[in-house]
């Protein structure tokens with residue numbers, strides 16, 4: 001699904017009365033993959049949460065298709081167009097992988113059992129559909145959360161540390177999926193401490209140089 005442009009304008013972030021960054025401006029076009037980099041505590045997660053609409057900005061605006069994502073119909077449109085996966089896998093331990101995905105996806109678009117099984121196969125979890133998530137490893141739990149990228153059709157992905165606890169083949173598969181999404185006109189904003197320099201066309205925003 002093709003994204004509309006994203007315009008981040010003069011954004012500022014404060015946490016506990018400490019300024020993390022200010023006057024952050026960047027435009028993202030369909031096909032862009034942006035890695036938000038920077039040292040621990042520089043505000044990468046905070047920026048992604050602001051973009052996702054989960055944390056208020058101290059100043060500035062973010063526009064999607066020309067409308068502010070912070071209020072009114074622009075906010076509703078944005079919620080329908082962006083998929084945020086936070087740094088904690090956010091799966092419920094008592095529920096199976098299939099039940100978690102069914103529940104998570106129902107918030108945006110209901111999916112069939114077959115679709116869920118296909119997505120779990122894509123992230124290497126075929127055969128684990130019926131296992132409660134608290135019986136899965138850390139990497140497997142993250143794979144359950146990442147299966148949403150194969151199920152939901154949002155043009156904008158906001159991914160906080162998606163590679164954490166993922167093994168080498170899983171990282172390669174996810175990188176390929178991110179590039180394929182961008183090639184279809186999607187936009188991906190992600191944080192990671194992994195080097196992604198080998199990804200063609202990758203853009204980088206270093207918060208260590210913005211503050």
Ligand SMILES: Nc1ncnc2c1ncn2[C@@H]1O[C@H](COP(=O)(O)OP(=O)(O)OP(=O)(O)O)[C@@H](O)[C@H]1O
Pocket residue numbers: 015016020038039040041042043044045046047
């Ligand atoms: N819930 C919170 N309440 C108040 N301050 C917070 C909260 N979470 C984070 N902070 C502060 O905001 C700052 C930035 O945190 P953030 O998680 O955005 O950084 P980060 O760049 O993602 O770090 P890391 O690389 O360690 O994941 C930190 O100094 C942290 O203390």
